[in-house]
Amino acid sequence: MPRVADHDARHGQISDAVQRLIVRDGLAAVTVARTAAEAGMSVGLVQHYFTAKDEMLLTTFTRVNERFTARVDAAVNRGEAEGLTIAAMLRQALAELIPLDADRRAEFLVRLAFSGQAAHSTRLATAQRETLAGVRARVRQAIDNGTECGEVDKGVDTGQQALRIVAFAEGLALHTHIDPAGTPEAAVLAALDDQLGRVFTGTCRQVRRS
Known part of the structure; x- marks a missing residue:
């Protein structure tokens, strides 16, 4: 259960970061690197969830x-x-x-x-x-x-x-x-x-x- 909860939380953290980037800077700003920075996590962690x-x-x-x-x-x-x-x-x-x-x-x-x-x-x-x-x-x-x-x-x-x-x-x-x-x-x-x-x-x- 904790792993599922953590997985959902990470997805939410990343998608919230994507939304903030789109609102502030447009879709072109949504890269793995910028999303990771916006979400406050490593590029590797973002790539673990999204390729x-x-x-x-x-x-x-x-x-x-x-x-x-x-x-x-x-x-x-x-x-x-x-x-x-x-x-x-x-x-x-x-x-x-x-x-x-x-x-x-x-x-x-x-x-x-x-x-x-x-x-x-x-x-x-x-x-x-x-x-x-x-x-x-x-x-x-x-x-x-x-x-x-x-x-x-x-x-x-x-x-x-x-x-x-x-x-x-x-x-x-x-x-x-x-x-x-x-x-x-x-x-x-x-x-x-x-x-x-x-x-x-x-x-x-x-x-x-x-």
Whole structure:
């Protein structure tokens, strides 16, 4: 058990260093030597865990997505306890993809760097595609749940709407990154509400328990 814990801790230490380098200096700064210096460990130790830059980037990307998923799960649990609508909970979840604070900005920069690198790596492109499919699947499930309780009209193409909603959220994320002053949080959330309101047009029939 201690070896597994140490292994996980080292991976986390290295991926955190990779994220800091990307945020501060860009993907080009992510080398084994600079990552080791940033993480406060030897080059040999970094190479013990990772043999290539793409592997470090993949682990960092995976950890970013794990943190995103954990926040979304926590938000859903809170929303269910508070009796929020499915649309409101989905809006909170999608907002976690948008760089509206320092932590989400850092994660967005990792995703952006990963996307650029994935254009030239089949392995990274596969991970990127699977991650996108996972996000779309969660949105599709939210729409299905909305259909069951009456927030969404029957007959809505859940796959098509999930594609549109996720693409819209990712577009907002990019705009917020490029022009944060011109894309304030209130405007972002209002835009999400408007987009979701095109799909979640009804009222849930189910009684929610607090």
